[in-house]
Amino acid sequence: MAAEKRAYFPVGWLPYALVAPQLAITLVFFMWPASQAIWQSLLIQDAFGLNVEFVGLLNFRELFADPYYINSFKVTAIFSVTMTVAALGVALVLAACCDYLIRGVQVYQTLLIWPYAVAPVVAAVLWSFIFNPTLGILTYALHTWFGVTWNHMLNGNQALTLIIIAAGWKQISYNFLFFLAGMQAIPKSLIEAAAIDGAGPFRRFMTVVLPLISPTTFFLLVVNIVYAFFDTFGVIDATTQGGPGQATQVLVYKVFKDGFMGGDLGGSAAQSVVLMVIVMGLTVVQFRYIERKVKY
Amino acid sequence: MIENRPGLKFFCHAMVLLAVLTVAFPVWIAFVASTHTAARMIEVPLPLWPGTELLENYRTVLVEGVAGASTAPVARMMFNSLVMALSVALGKIIISLLSAFAIVYFRFPLRMLFFWMIFITLMLPVEVRIFPTYKVMSDLHMINTYAGLTLPLIASATATFLFRQFFLTIPDEMMEAARMDGASALRFFWDVVVPLSRTNMAALFVILFIYGWNQYLWPLLITTDESMYTAVIGIKRMIPGGDASVDWNLVMAAAMLAMLPPALVVIVMQKWFVKGLVEQEK
Numbered sequence: 001m002a003a004e005k006r007a008y009f010p011v012g013w014l015p016y017a018l019v020a021p022q023l024a025i026t027l028v029f030f031m032w033p034a035s036q037a038i039w040q041s042l043l044i045q046d047a048f049g050l051n052v053e054f055v056g057l058l059n060f061r062e063l064f065a066d067p068y069y070i071n072s073f074k075v076t077a078i079f080s081v082t083m084t085v086a087a088l089g090v091a092l093v094l095a096a097c098c099d100y101l102i103r104g105v106q107v108y109q110t111l112l113i114w115p116y117a118v119a120p121v122v123a124a125v126l127w128s129f130i131f132n133p134t135l136g137i138l139t140y141a142l143h144t145w146f147g148v149t150w151n152h153m154l155n156g157n158q159a160l161t162l163i164i165i166a167a168g169w170k171q172i173s174y175n176f177l178f179f180l181a182g183m184q185a186i187p188k189s190l191i192e193a194a195a196i197d198g199a200g201p202f203r204r205f206m207t208v209v210l211p212l213i214s215p216t217t218f219f220l221l222v223v224n225i226v227y228a229f230f231d232t233f234g235v236i237d238a239t240t241q242g243g244p245g246q247a248t249q250v251l252v253y254k255v256f257k258d259g260f261m262g263g264d265l266g267g268s269a270a271q272s273v274v275l276m277v278i279v280m281g282l283t284v285v286q287f288r289y290i291e292r293k294v295k296y
Numbered sequence: 297m298i299e300n301r302p303g304l305k306f307f308c309h310a311m312v313l314l315a316v317l318t319v320a321f322p323v324w325i326a327f328v329a330s331t332h333t334a335a336r337m338i339e340v341p342l343p344l345w346p347g348t349e350l351l352e353n354y355r356t357v358l359v360e361g362v363a364g365a366s367t368a369p370v371a372r373m374m375f376n377s378l379v380m381a382l383s384v385a386l387g388k389i390i391i392s393l394l395s396a397f398a399i400v401y402f403r404f405p406l407r408m409l410f411f412w413m414i415f416i417t418l419m420l421p422v423e424v425r426i427f428p429t430y431k432v433m434s435d436l437h438m439i440n441t442y443a444g445l446t447l448p449l450i451a452s453a454t455a456t457f458l459f460r461q462f463f464l465t466i467p468d469e470m471m472e473a474a475r476m477d478g479a480s481a482l483r484f485f486w487d488v489v490v491p492l493s494r495t496n497m498a499a500l501f502v503i504l505f506i507y508g509w510n511q512y513l514w515p516l517l518i519t520t521d522e523s524m525y526t527a528v529i530g531i532k533r534m535i536p537g538g539d540a541s542v543d544w545n546l547v548m549a550a551a552m553l554a555m556l557p558p559a560l561v562v563i564v565m566q567k568w569f570v571k572g573l574v575e576q577e578k
Contacts, residue, residue, distance in 0.1 A: 006468045009481040011404045018398035019410050021391045022451055029448035030417045033428030040428070094315050097308035104309070110566060111316045117558035118323075119510035119528045122551050125535065126322040129329070129544065137325060140341045172319065174573070181574045201304060230423045234512035238532050252423045256513075259427050268427065275424040283419050 034276070040269035059270035068246055069254070069271075076250040079164060080228030087168040088220060091175030096205055098176075099183040113177055115170040121234035127166040128152075128239045152240060156247030159240045163248055166239060167232045175220050182216035183209055222286045229278065251275060323555070330354070330549035337544040353549045362534050362546045368522045370550050373530040377509050378557070380445050380526055384508030385501050387450035393493065396459035397485055401471070418453040422514050430517050440521045449514060455500055458575060462496050463489065499572030502565045506558045527554035 044055045063069050094112065098105050115123070130138050133151040142148040152159040186209060194204045233252050236242060242249040242257060249257075255275065259268030325344075329337060332347035356362075361369040398404075399411055422429065429448060438444030466489070474484040515526045525533065531554055534547045562569050 005400060005464075005471070007472055007475070008403045009401050009471075009475075009484075011402050014481055015398040015402035015404045015407075019395040022395040022414060022456070023410060025391070025447060025451040026413055026417055028432065029429060030420050030425070030451060031413070033425040033432055034420050036428035036431070037425050090315070094312060097311045100308050101305065101312075108312050108316065109570075110563060112312075112319060113566070113569075114559045114562055115319055117506050117510075117562040118555050119512065119558075121510075121512045121528050121532055122554055123322070125531055125547070125551055126326050129548070130322055130325055135338065135340060135342060135544070137342050137344070169319070169322070172315075177570060177573055181570070195299065201299075201301065230421050233423060234528075234532075237512075237516075238535070255423070256426060265427065272424045272426070276419065279419045279421065279424060 037269045037272045037276075040265055041273045042266075043269075044266045055266075059266045060273075063267060063270050063274070068249070071246050072249045072251055072254045075160070075246070075248060076229065079160060079167075079232075079248070079250055080225050083164045083168045083171070083228050084221065084224040086164065087171040087224060088175055088217070090168075091172050091179055092217075094172070094176050095179035095183055096209070098180055099209075100201065105180075109177070109180065113173045116173045116177075118170050119234065120167065120170065120231055121238045123170050124163070124166045124235040124238040127162060127169065131162055152244075154244055156244055159244060159248050163232070163235055163239055167228065167235045171224060171227060175224070178216050178220055179213065182213040186212050219286075222282060226279070226282055229275075229282075251278075323552075326548040326551050329544050330546075330552050332545050334543045334545050349545065353545050354553070357546050357549045357553065362543055362550065368525060368530070370527065370530060370553055372523060373525050373527040374553060374557070376442075376445075376524060377526040377528065377554070379442055380511065380515070381505045381508035381557075383442065383446040384449050384511075385504035387446060388452040388455050388504050389497055389500055391450060392452050392455035392459055393490070393497075396456050396463055397489060399456075400460055400463040401481065401484075414451070414453050414456050416453075417451050422448075426513070426517065433518060438518070440519055440524045444518045445515055445524070445526075446508075449508070449511065452504075455504070458496065458500065459493065462493060466492060495568070495571070496575075498565070499568040499575060501572075502561055502569040503572045505561055509558045530554075 041059050042054060042056060044053045044058070045051070098108050101108075118126075130136050131150060131152060133139060133153055136150070139150040142150050150158060152162045190208055190212075191204055194208050199207065229250075230252055232250065233256070236248055236250060236253045237256075240248040242253050251271065252275065255268055255271045258264050258271065262268075325342075328343055328346050330353055331350040332343055333349050336343060336347065357369075358371045359369055395410070395414065399407060433439060433444050433448070436444075438447070470488055471484060474488060479487070509526075510528060511526070512528055512532075515529050516532075519525055519529060527550070531547065531550050534550060535542055
């Protein structure tokens with residue numbers, strides 16, 4: 001694909017006018033606030049904003065010396081890796097099943113993709129209702145059938161499990177769609193050739209389908225991790241609010257909590273900067289992969 | 297298929313059906329809850345089958361709101377969500393279409409700088425710049441306004457890239473022919489580029505409508521007045537800290553209503569939705 005056109009329109013004021021709206025919004029709502037965040041991360045301010053002092057990297061040093069912040073990193077890592085692996089695994093099995101079937105695929109697709117439309121917060125409200133410590137249906141079932149006492153308000157592991165389920169539930173449909181599209185794009189002749197060579201369905205899946213959809217898998221891996229890092233703010237806010245204790249205090253939620261409730265602007269800004277670095281890393285990874293892939 | 301294995305086929309159908317049911321389970325529970333009285337919703341175990349209060353509950357929620365939880369009627373919230381989702385989707389499509397056109401069809405001095413500036417927005421989600429952005433909004437007096445809800449969200453690197461990729465596939469001959477016929481750049485944009493982009497716009501619209509409808513953190517910060525709550529924020533606000541006085545039947549009715557429009561958009565526009573999503577990978 002050509003990256004440039006052969007000919008162009010004559011340049012006057014027009015191209016500037018065309019990019020102006022996009023640029024204005026980018027400057028006012030993205031660049032300016034982001035530079036403010038970086039600047040603030042180098043300052044210490046008292047709670048009333050009366051006294052401001054430039055402290056260099058002190059906020060960052062304090063941040064990484066803070067056991068709560070290190071814990072937040074751990075929680076985020078456990079949460080995003082578990083959610084990503086679970087959502088990808090389930091979606092992969094479902095897509096493989098659908099790809100093997102010929103009849104009903106369209107119907108199954110419709111029945112499986114609608115959770116994508118549900119807001120993460122609403123998903124979280126639904127699941128926390130089902131797992132409600134006193135009323136929840138699954139809480140009741142767990143207690144009567146398995147003797148398990150479920151209370152995610154008190155038990156940190158259960159709280160983590162709840163947010164993984166609530167966040168992963170709607171991600172399954174997204175992953176499923178990509179896996180299925182990837183599998184259906186594989187030429188049938190390849191599958192047939194493998195079958196003639198005596199490979200059964202499972203063997204064909206492992207040695208033909210799985211390697212061929214690896215670009216899709218990689219893409220989804222990045223997208224899911226970004227989702228787990230940033231879009232799950234609502235899930236946490238509606239279910240556990242970071243608790244019990246620090247059990248579900250992911251990075252994004254900690255920025256919000258420390259800044260809005262704790263009033264620690266410098267520390268919160270430093271956390272924002274750390275998050276920016278993480279997003280940049282993830283974006284670079286994603287785009288290097290896309291660059292590689294676009295060259296047919 | 298290549299070989300006939302009824303056992304495996306049966307297994308596949310069973311797996312997928314099981315998944316369909318599991319995925320639908322929470323929504324079924326919410327629906328059932330929304331059809332019972334508040335009194336029934338505090339008796340353990342909760343019902344698994346719909347009750348008789350469907351119309352009454354939905355009417356209460358839509359017109360009166362959830363009593364005691366101090367929130368506006370859900371009809372008002374859904375209107376706010378609709379305004380937000382439509383403005384975000386259309387706004388993003390329009391400004392991305394314009395800037396992609398400028399970047400592809402003109403070669404002007406600052407082109408690459410602009411391109412990179414748009415690209416960098418990808419790396420700055422709301423979550424990483426909460427406070428400064430909030431400060432900008434309050435300095436501009438945009439708290440509790442529709443402009444405040446939507447404007448900061450309509451810059452879009454992704455949409456700009458998608459349109460750019462698409463414009464690069466439009467044959468150069470089209471533009472040369474248009475120029476030979478004496479068409480100006482805007483004329484070419486309006487009569488050739490826009491009609492050709494229609495499918496891409498539809499696909500993008502579905503994705504962006506859902507994105508706009510489901511926004512959470514931004515409306516949470518920007519709306520302090522109940523009459524400006526979106527449906528998603530409203531539901532969260534209906535559940536106070538403890539679970540003592542929650543009218544679960546009404547909250548679940550509100551949740552069902554908040555899910556309905558985006559779910560309908562996905563199902564009705566499924567073809568474009570799938571296209572729009574899968575395109576993101578390219």
